[in-house]
Amino acid sequence: MLTKGDDYPLHQTPEPMAYSGSDRNFYDRYFFNGYSADGSLFFAAAMGIYPHLDVIDASFCVLVDGVQHNVRASRRLGSERLDLHAGPIRVEIVEPLKSLRIVVADSDAPIAADVIFTARHDAIEEPRFIRRNGPRMFMDYTRMTQNGGWSGTITVDGTEHTVSPDSHIGTRDRSWGIRPVGAGDSQPPPSGNLPQFYWLWTPLNFPDHATFFHSNDDGVGVPWNRRAVIAPTGGGEAEEFDDVVYDIRYRSGTRRVERLQAFLCNDRDIEIIVEPQGLVFHMSGLGYMHPQWGHGMDHGDEEAAYDTIVTADAEWANPLHIHIQAFTPAVLRIDGKEHRGHGVLEQLLMGPHGASGLTGLLDPAR
Secondary structure (H helix, E strand, C coil): CCHHHHHHCCCCCCCCCCCCCCCEEEEEEEEEEEECCEEEEEEEEHHHHCCCCEEEECCCCECCEEEEEEEEEEEEECCCCCCEEECCCCEEEEEEEEEEEEEECCCCEEEEEEEEEEEECCCCCCCEEEEEEEEEEEEEEEEEEEEEEEEEEEEECEEEEEEECCCEEEEEEEEEECCCCCCCCCCCCCCCCCCCCCEECCECCCCCEEEEEEEEECCCCCCEEEEEEECCCCCCCCCCCCEEEEEEEEECCCCCCCEEEEEEEECCEEEEEEECCCCEEEHHCCCCCCCCCCCCCCCCEEEEEEEEEEEHCCCCCCCCCCCCEEEEEEEEEEEEEEEEEEEEEEEEEHHHHHHCCCCCCCCCCC
């Protein structure tokens, strides 16, 4: 089965590019977010390719004036992994590892966009994520992360918003490998599906730095994947930190983080502090944990949809709203010098986390 990808020198096996190993859960995914410095405009996009399910899907979301607008699309892939479009949403690689374009056009939804992401620093390779559910592979993937600035226009309900790198920055990532996609497992392991997942991810932008901190912890609070990175903007080598510890405080009666302080442990005094201020983006707009528009679901030859979330009405414990990105101001302290910026704190906190006092599946913090 030959496709356009076979004319590029990218093969990793003796087989054509249409084949991605043998695991039906293989995926290849783009993610983007962007925001104004005051949080008045927040947008995000994603596109997923699922070669063995023969599906490609995409989403584009805009959060403005307390309403999150979600455009969703899906189509049959036809094994052509280089055709990066689904419904009205298109992703273009302008310059690999430097610049990408997102276009939303000819949509029945009141959303249109033509925006370009330009990197502020070299891409960061996060450590490989490997997690098993009993004897079965649950996750095995790599992610590349990069902060940058945005330029172009986004139109919502007839109002055009101009975005520029001076006032609108954000993050993009690429991940590929294995994680649950498409229809649920018809025969999960006898122990059942994983009831615990604790995930924090904080890409932050500062005038002269981009920083990243993430942690996947088990139910006790021991990390199974954790790292922090400080990348200088405008060139230069990033500094990586594996021996990271953090303090966390939750908003009483919820599982929403009120304050996170990460200590980047080496022979220098470095810490990151974030305190989310209220603006919350719901990742279900991009398909995460969505019952109908989950990643890799088959909607036929081509399908598109539009819906909204009134953020003031979204209850934190609702499965559609437990996975969020909270817009946040941020402080970076390096050897006594303080830098101020902003970014997001992504949170998906299900099940126990003994180190911070969380119990049960969704029992709130006290």
